[in-house]
Amino acid sequence: MPRLERAHLEIVRAVEQHGSLTAAAEKLHLTQSALSHSIRKLEHQLGLPVWHREGRRLRLTQAGEYLLAVAHRLLPQLEHAEERLGQFASGERGTLRIGMECHPCYQWLLKIVAPYLAAWPRVDVDVKQKFRFGGIGALFGYEIDLLATPDPLHKPGLVFEPVFDYEQVLVVGPGHPLRELAYVEPRHLAGETLITYPVAIDRLDIYTQFLTPAGIGPKRHKPIESTDILLQMVASGRGVAALPRWLVEEQAARFAVQAVKLGRAGVAKRIFLGLREEDAGLDYLRAFVDLARGYRAGPR
Template identity: 70%
Template sequence: MTIERSHLAIIREVDRKGSLTAAADTLCLTQSALSHAIKKMEQALGITVWRREGRQLRLTQAGRHLLALGERVLPQLEHAENLMREYAQGQRGILRIGMECHPCYQWLLKVVSPYLAAWPDVDVDVKQKFQFGGLGALLGYEIDLLVTPDPLPRRGLRFEPVFDYEQVLVVGSGHRLAAQGRVSPEQLCEETLITYPVPVERLDIYTHFLLPAGCQPRRHKVIETTDIMLQMVASGRGVAALPAWLVAEYARKVDVRALRLGRSGIAKQIFLGMRESDGDIDYLSAFVERARGTAADAGRPASRRRSRQGACGKAST
């Protein structure tokens, strides 16, 4: 009894597509050929992979185990095959970056441009669909680097600190709080708070500022893009919490002010997460070093002493 790659591919595609017809198209097979392949697979393994419930196919317990195996193994095989293909074509590879930090896209652009110039045989692909779910993508070999303020320790992964910065409150220049150097949680109880579409439990202004003081904003509004968010703030439609370095950049073109959150402020760090097994990939290590060097434009280069502590705790977005 041997589990073959084709077995795992069939199970994964049928589960993804939800029907034999759609899965057959993806696998470049006819539906009858796929049905025959499934029957042959079940006979070879001595198990039943699916049970039919009306028009639906339901995985058996054995089928669910094989699906979980396929979702772990197939991305790694596909990643290795892509790398070998790129090496054969004279390329160094593709560096796939996942984003778990909405405002960090602006910073990332400053890193990517000089990096591409320095590494002409390496392509870069930024995958924003992994926002706030990138850890699984990193473990599943769907990305190679994860930009995150929320490093979670996992065996086989490591997180490199890139830069430190402060989270600040952003208000329009005509706002009643604009003249103050800092704000208290109570002062935001009558405000409309504008945030990215992130769960409240991962928003620092809630977890580190408002909720510990027992406060809530009068209204919570979600906006996806930084530009629109700051235009709303500038027009007096609400306040927002953003990295100080990002506010400093936008303050040149949008009439906003940055205020400290509380007496001490909210200290933050950005990390680049990677697989430990990829530590010897030179173009990946070079990106990390260039990212750390570019941190001067965004904030303070990360302290390694602080980063080792931060990598084992939670740093929300």
Template identity: 60%
Template sequence: MIERAHLAIIRAVDDKGTLTEAADALCLTQSALSHSIKKLEQHMGTEVWLREGRTLRLTQAGHYLLLLAKRLLPQFEHAEQLMSQLGRGERGELRIGMECHPCYQWLLKIVGPFLERWPDVDIDVKQKFQFGGIGALFNHEIDLLVTPDPLYRPGLIVTPVFEYEQRLAISAQHPLANKPYLLPEDLQDETLISYPVEKDRLDIYTQFFSLSEFTPKKHKEIETTDIMMHMVAAGRGVAALPGWLIDEYADQLPIKSLRLGSEGIAKHISLCTREADARLIYVQDFIESACKAG
């Protein structure tokens, strides 16, 4: 049977030229090296090399094994290096699930520097899951979940990243723009703009309108934050978003950030990972960077 050790010997002899130097390179004795090849020759029924004085000349079978060694050994060595890096958490893919649409802007601040620090780790971002974000973690669809509504389950590690207040983005020229805070009835004639998410996952419905009989006159879904903010600035609607995100756009657009209710809606962003992945160095690094950026 041809073994990897046989291929390594053939390649070493070709590289070094003599059995002695090949044996030294492989940390073997010359007799052990010769014995290994002799057993192979006996098993295969053909010689691998012929002695010509102190040098060796490969036979046709030997040349074939040499070609095989040059093709297969680098693949073995690459696979071992890859497995070692994976075991140390230095290589892999980080699949990030997003349950926070506005967090894409925040995520981009982390992803760039992370990719520079980890050239052998790829990132993929997923938004839709068959059984929700936590289910996607347990089903290994994703490796890390960014969520404003974490669920604490055995086998998961939840790391709070930053706190924020859910506020209302409104045009600076809107009649309500100067109110200290808003009540549900203030928005009954408004068009509420949101990301394409079910109402039962929108905080403005679950923590604001659900406490009253009032709801917005219209509900419009828009996928991109930039278009949403321009619509708000043009007076085409209002949008419930993290206060920090509204403030970023307020530097460029005529919009204001208003509190929802007298007490406001307090939220926080968390990162959820599987306990089994906690030892991966690049996962730890991503979470630490997210906490600093938050």
């Protein structure tokens, strides 16, 4: 029976990532001839080809594609474990990496980070916003340790902890006719410019939980990345938006905006922190989750 070694997985991953034997050999700190020898030895041990050779180009066989998938799954776990063990050996805790799938949650997160850093002086915090609406893969790939999201995707190996509830509301500027209503209905937005974060429509609550079920869309949809610019646009009468009530109330004095309920029943949401099951018992991760659960966003 062929015996797989970590070096085999690293070879398959490096060749695929770097596209040539020369670049892969450099990455693995080998000569090109040594890498070629390792490849021949790997295929001999497995008893089947891992690559199709097309001139200088290597293309993975079906077995090679399988090995690559295994490499992508196992190598990040081994690298993460080595990093953790190294931190333990040096008396450090390392860095708590948090991915964001919630644009406005960044303001909420900042207020939790300060007391957390004070309570855990040997743990650093890094916030990775590039994982917005793609954080599940980042958790499985050991690129982040926690994922802040309003839309948990429950999968084996992951745990999602609810940390706080909030209401999604419509945001309008001064003098806007909708600000006088007790609540808005989808039809009220048919003639409006709707300003949102640059996120796919099927991941925006204002669409999925309010407009789309009613078969209604806004007159215009304008994506904006920055929360401050979004609120300034609304305050200037350039459109309306949908945000958490706590954020609108917190920013109302700065931007002269007002929250209006979405529908008679409102739109209820909840923020979750997701983590890997295997990490659920780590004290410094648990401390962050507990601190987040105890914090209530909004004006003081």
